[in-house]
Amino acid sequence: MQHPGSGCRVQAGDDQAIRRKVPAMEELDADAQLMLRYAAGDARAFEELYERNRAGLWRFIRRLVRDATVTDDVFQECWSRVIGSRGRYRPTARFTTWLYRIAHNCCMDHWRKSGRRAAHETTDDDAIAAAADVPASRPLAIAVAGEARARLSQALASLPEEQRVAFLLYVEGGLSVAEIAEQTGAGAETAKSRLRYAVARLKEALGNDAPVD
Amino acid sequence: MDPRNDEPFDRTPWRRLLGADSGAPTQGVDRRILAEARRALMPRVARWWLPASLAASLLLAVLIVQWQLADSGAPAHVTESDVLLTPAPIAADEAAPAAAMELPAQRQEEPAKPAANVAPPLIDVPILESRRAPVAEAPAAFGKLREKESYEESRTPEEWYADIEALRAAGRIKEADAELARFKSKYPGWLERHQQQNP
Numbered sequence: 001m002q003h004p005g006s007g008c009r010v011q012a013g014d015d016q017a018i019r020r021k022v023p024a025m026e027e028l029d030a031d032a033q034l035m036l037r038y039a040a041g042d043a044r045a046f047e048e049l050y051e052r053n054r055a056g057l058w059r060f061i062r063r064l065v066r067d068a069t070v071t072d073d074v075f076q077e078c079w080s081r082v083i084g085s086r087g088r089y090r091p092t093a094r095f096t097t098w099l100y101r102i103a104h105n106c107c108m109d110h111w112r113k114s115g116r117r118a119a120h121e122t123t124d125d126d127a128i129a130a131a132a133d134v135p136a137s138r139p140l141a142i143a144v145a146g147e148a149r150a151r152l153s154q155a156l157a158s159l160p161e162e163q164r165v166a167f168l169l170y171v172e173g174g175l176s177v178a179e180i181a182e183q184t185g186a187g188a189e190t191a192k193s194r195l196r197y198a199v200a201r202l203k204e205a206l207g208n209d210a211p212v213d
Numbered sequence: 214m215d216p217r218n219d220e221p222f223d224r225t226p227w228r229r230l231l232g233a234d235s236g237a238p239t240q241g242v243d244r245r246i247l248a249e250a251r252r253a254l255m256p257r258v259a260r261w262w263l264p265a266s267l268a269a270s271l272l273l274a275v276l277i278v279q280w281q282l283a284d285s286g287a288p289a290h291v292t293e294s295d296v297l298l299t300p301a302p303i304a305a306d307e308a309a310p311a312a313a314m315e316l317p318a319q320r321q322e323e324p325a326k327p328a329a330n331v332a333p334p335l336i337d338v339p340i341l342e343s344r345r346a347p348v349a350e351a352p353a354a355f356g357k358l359r360e361k362e363s364y365e366e367s368r369t370p371e372e373w374y375a376d377i378e379a380l381r382a383a384g385r386i387k388e389a390d391a392e393l394a395r396f397k398s399k400y401p402g403w404l405e406r407h408q409q410q411n412p
Contacts, residue, residue, distance in 0.1 A: 038250070046250040050243075058238045059231065072242050079246045083253045152230055171227045176220075195221050202227075211226030 031095030039086040050079070053096065057103055060172040063156060064107045064165065070114075078106045093179070100173030101183050104165065148209035155205030163198035166191055285356045370400050374407070 028036070031052060037045035057078065062071045081102050089098070156164060165184060169175045175183065181191035203210040368376070373396055380389035397404060 038254075041254055043251050043254055047247060050246065050250070054243065055237045056228075056232070058236065062236060063231075068236075072238060075238055076242055076246060080249060083246075083250050086253070149230060156231075170221075171224045171231060174224065192221060199222060211223070211230065 028091050029094050029096075031099075032091035035082075035086070035089055035095055036091065039089055046083075049095075053099060056172050057099060060100060060168050061103055061107060063153075063168055063172075064104075065110060066157065070110060074103075074106045074110050077109075078103045081106065094174065096174045097176075097179055100169055100175060101179075103173075104169065104183055148206060151205050151209070152202060155202050159198055159201060162186075163194045163201070166194040167198040167202070170195055370396075370403050370407075374404070 031049055034045045034049040034052075038049060058071065058075050061074050061078065062068070065071055065074055078099075082099065085102075156167070159167065162184065166180050169180045169183065170177075177192050177195065178188055180186075180195075181188040184191065186194070365373075373392075377389050377392045377396060380386075380392060
């Protein structure tokens with residue numbers, strides 16, 4: 001198995017013993033290269049890095065904390081940590097893996113400070129906003145897509161928190177099952193089960209609009 | 214899901230479904246983050262040189278003022294009240310109550326002296342004028358005061374007595390009498406011996 005971004009081969013199932021080394025510059029993903037350039041003093045590299053990741057990261061945080069104002073705060077805190085860690089950054093994995101780990105940690109810090117929301121809370125600003133974004137005058141296909149997104153957002157919001165975190169780390173963050181397990185402090189099989197249950201529930205909510213494997 | 218590998222399902226369609234029209238950070242947030250990123254790259258010296266140079270300038274100014282004060286023989290910390298407390302020969306009696314009001318507690322506890330002993334001709338700055346004088350003139354006045362005090366402390370009995378005689382010769386009888394009283398208290402019996410030796 002090729003560990004993402006590490007440039008070294010590891011045996012399948014040997015997740016705990018992933019050897020990490022700093023790969024050559026040409027082996028790095030584009031984000032990691034930009035981060036290294038930024039750490040070396042290139043401000044333009046950070047602008048590009050930010051532009052490539054801002055929307056996905058913001059959506060990830062938005063779906064976890066489910067409040068627009070808090071999302072902005074957590075999002076900003078996340079990038080502050082990225083900026084502050086530039087000197088210690090080592091590209092032992094894909095940049096996005098590292099970035100979404102930081103984002104997840106920021107979300108957990110927020111939950112610790114503010115008191116965790118109920119795991120099965122169904123009121124999701126995102127779902128409401130997505131549903132409201134579908135005016136009657138839109139073409140049918142777009143309206144249907146909008147409704148599907150709204151249903152997905154609502155279903156995502158109703159997932160148990162562990163499943164939602166695993167799903168978002170996998171889909172938005174691009175983390176592998178092993179990385180999700182490591183990040184959430186669960187075993188690889190547990191992480192995989194959470195993903196399986198999350199996808200099953202989301203497919204059920206979407207019906208025919210669900211992506212086909 | 215395929216349990217044999219680490220990719221249980223394809224992310225792309227899910228990401229596409231989640232990603233569209235889901236919002237993004239505001240421009241204000243973007244600006245703050247990019248500004249922070251640029252600020253972090255500024256050399257450390259550029260971040261502290263301005264406050265450091267201001268502090269250094271202030272310190273230099275204080276040192277120059279202290280050096281000038283020390284050079285003029287005045288104490289490092291001269292206040293207006295210190296200048297005002299200097300007894301003046303002309304208005305000694307009038308100044309005494311006012312001065313007593315401004316004296317520090319320990320100085321107020323000193324026993325009262327006779328008016329004749331209080332006002333030696335130390336400095337030719339009337340107290341009312343010195344009240345009007347700006348504080349900036351204080352160091353110069355103190356310079357003169359210190360010179361006179363130094364001279365008085367170092368002069369011999371013969372020189373002091375000669376000064377008293379000079380005052381008397383100049384018609385400043387009251388001042389001469391006051392000085393003579395101080396002289397007698399400091400050198401008791403000296404005048405009698407002197408008159409015996411120089412009849």
